[in-house]
Amino acid sequence: MRSLQFLKKEGLHSLAAPETVLLMLLFPLLITWVLGTAFSGISARTIDLPEARMPFVSDGGMAAQLYQGNSGHSGITFEPVSREEADSGLMDGSLKQYVELTDKALILHSDDPQGMEAMMVRMYSNAFIQQANLTGLALKEGRLDLAAPQFFEYTRIEGMDGRAEPSSFGYYGVTMLTMILMYGSLQMLSMLSQEKAARTSLRLKASPYAMGKVFLVKTLASCFILMVQAAIIVLFNHFVYGIEYRNIGLVLMMVVPLAVFVTSLGVLSYQVFRTENAASVFLNILTIALVFLGGGYMMVSLDDSTFAALTQFSPIGWVNQGLFQYIYRGSSAPILWAGAKLLGLGLVMYLLAFWLFKKEEGSDRVAAD
Amino acid sequence: MLEVKKLVKRYGSKLAVSDVSFKVEKGEIYGLLGPNGAGKSSTINIITGLIKKDSGQVTIGGLDLDRELTKAKYLLGIVPQDLAIYNDLTALQNVKFFGALYGLTGGTLQKQALETLEFVGLKDKARDKVKTFSGGMKRRLNIACGLVHRPQLLILDEPTVGIDPQSRNHIMEAILQLNREGMTILYTTHYMEEAEQLCSRIAIMDAGQIVAQGNLQELRSLIEENWYIAVKVKGTPPVDELSKVAGVEKIDLNGNALRFTCRGKHSQLRDILEVLSREHTEILDLSIDEPNLEDVFLTLTGKRLRD
Numbered sequence: 001m002r003s004l005q006f007l008k009k010e011g012l013h014s015l016a017a018p019e020t021v022l023l024m025l026l027f028p029l030l031i032t033w034v035l036g037t038a039f040s041g042i043s044a045r046t047i048d049l050p051e052a053r054m055p056f057v058s059d060g061g062m063a064a065q066l067y068q069g070n071s072g073h074s075g076i077t078f079e080p081v082s083r084e085e086a087d088s089g090l091m092d093g094s095l096k097q098y099v100e101l102t103d104k105a106l107i108l109h110s111d112d113p114q115g116m117e118a119m120m121v122r123m124y125s126n127a128f129i130q131q132a133n134l135t136g137l138a139l140k141e142g143r144l145d146l147a148a149p150q151f152f153e154y155t156r157i158e159g160m161d162g163r164a165e166p167s168s169f170g171y172y173g174v175t176m177l178t179m180i181l182m183y184g185s186l187q188m189l190s191m192l193s194q195e196k197a198a199r200t201s202l203r204l205k206a207s208p209y210a211m212g213k214v215f216l217v218k219t220l221a222s223c224f225i226l227m228v229q230a231a232i233i234v235l236f237n238h239f240v241y242g243i244e245y246r247n248i249g250l251v252l253m254m255v256v257p258l259a260v261f262v263t264s265l266g267v268l269s270y271q272v273f274r275t276e277n278a279a280s281v282f283l284n285i286l287t288i289a290l291v292f293l294g295g296g297y298m299m300v301s302l303d304d305s306t307f308a309a310l311t312q313f314s315p316i317g318w319v320n321q322g323l324f325q326y327i328y329r330g331s332s333a334p335i336l337w338a339g340a341k342l343l344g345l346g347l348v349m350y351l352l353a354f355w356l357f358k359k360e361e362g363s364d365r366v367a368a369d
Numbered sequence: 370m371l372e373v374k375k376l377v378k379r380y381g382s383k384l385a386v387s388d389v390s391f392k393v394e395k396g397e398i399y400g401l402l403g404p405n406g407a408g409k410s411s412t413i414n415i416i417t418g419l420i421k422k423d424s425g426q427v428t429i430g431g432l433d434l435d436r437e438l439t440k441a442k443y444l445l446g447i448v449p450q451d452l453a454i455y456n457d458l459t460a461l462q463n464v465k466f467f468g469a470l471y472g473l474t475g476g477t478l479q480k481q482a483l484e485t486l487e488f489v490g491l492k493d494k495a496r497d498k499v500k501t502f503s504g505g506m507k508r509r510l511n512i513a514c515g516l517v518h519r520p521q522l523l524i525l526d527e528p529t530v531g532i533d534p535q536s537r538n539h540i541m542e543a544i545l546q547l548n549r550e551g552m553t554i555l556y557t558t559h560y561m562e563e564a565e566q567l568c569s570r571i572a573i574m575d576a577g578q579i580v581a582q583g584n585l586q587e588l589r590s591l592i593e594e595n596w597y598i599a600v601k602v603k604g605t606p607p608v609d610e611l612s613k614v615a616g617v618e619k620i621d622l623n624g625n626a627l628r629f630t631c632r633g634k635h636s637q638l639r640d641i642l643e644v645l646s647r648e649h650t651e652i653l654d655l656s657i658d659e660p661n662l663e664d665v666f667l668t669l670t671g672k673r674l675r676d
Contacts (some may be wrong), residue, residue: 208440
């Protein structure tokens, strides 16, 4: 119950400074938008094609029905018209083009053959003809399993080697998330320093509530607040920027070890440096270095060997790589391995900080605090 | 309620607490009086379990701190010298949080928190953020946070430092009220007036040691052969001539006010009046004073409390 009261108090501190919380949320969202937009030209991105409407003249035979029926994937809506209407439309300028399908030919009548709609019709028609030829060949060879027409999505994001890559928004949707989690070490530092600054550490130490629990509860509170921030950022990115995370719940679970790691880092820094200013300078420098090494600022390909080498030196890099591999390649092994390493390191740092704390409990320095 | 035996604490080579022993009986207000650096705070920090002693023994309510520190902490309430409250929370949130640390929950916690705020005169401000409070209000809240769990022994470490007279009076009244309700109080201060007004017994500390302890009369009796004459004159007093009067140990001059420390039953009063008459100095006011704690401290240590 006392621990719950403690958690509640930490939450109240956070809510008492809503401007800080807002900044912690707005910062990554804004940076994601700025960098996502700035680098959109050099990254693979989904292009929304306009819906094309195309007048369609046919004899109503089997081929025409198949051609019209399978056009759903192409983004083209074929609208049946009579030949007379189509010809007069072309003559008086009310129509720019139409498609004619007979038993013998598939013809595009167009005043604008290089236009977007004409290009889309040609692309779809080529695919249709190849599919028709393949079906004919399959029937001739008696391969009924290959005879059924198969139309897939025509566009998807691929790298040069044909493997999935994040868009600029997708990239920064991950790296800005991990970056802001990294700043959680400063949040933890502030939580601990606050007790010293307010002199309430004396009351805590004089109370029957064990200081070991104070450490633990503050760590839990910091992790919880970080995860709430992470959830808001991920949901905003997904629903406003349209960034895909494959599975939002799993992605959030995958960054929990990072929250534990940065919180432990904050606790250890506090114990080692003793003053908030010194620890804060150290953590700021470390955060920038780790985010940089982890590919947080500049977009790099998932298959870039330099990037892969650099990320080995940065826990942020482990998580970024792991999340990209999970989201874009469906491989969860890298992020699980990164999580295990982060939890291990976090635990070691936490135990070290706790040992330092116990070592000086009751010492003269405590009273000076 | 509290027994301290042969307490010793060193900071490196400096002896901060030297062989300090005293006993606080249940229901009394016991004062630790001494200047800054006398060892009061170190003694308090050891009693509250903040720092470890080098030797000696402390028992609270019969519980030895070496063996049952956590249990003993439940009996203690502490009001630190510096404000120890959260400015970004409300008064009620502060008091409830510190009450919860001592195991209070639910309705009991809410009830006791509000009662405590009422006791220190802050019930109307219960839901206001502490950062909007005046210095005196913060001091009162500081006390409330140490009281909310109804401790058996309340330790107040210089609770009136730097506050306005109105808040100071409020705090003094509150302490007397708590004591009337049966609470035992250990009160440290370097204000002799507070110690005289509040404490049933006082220990005078200097340089880590208790130089004297007892009730006010017992302490005064330590310097019973001293007596004091206070004179206010018009113009500049003839201090050089007055200092030659036999039996005058010391003259304190404050503007045109003089305070003579006299020793023994001599004719100092007559001689002082003669000097003033001879020097044509007009007397505006004259009184014979009893020794106060400042005099006791000065006589025993050779130093002033606020040096």
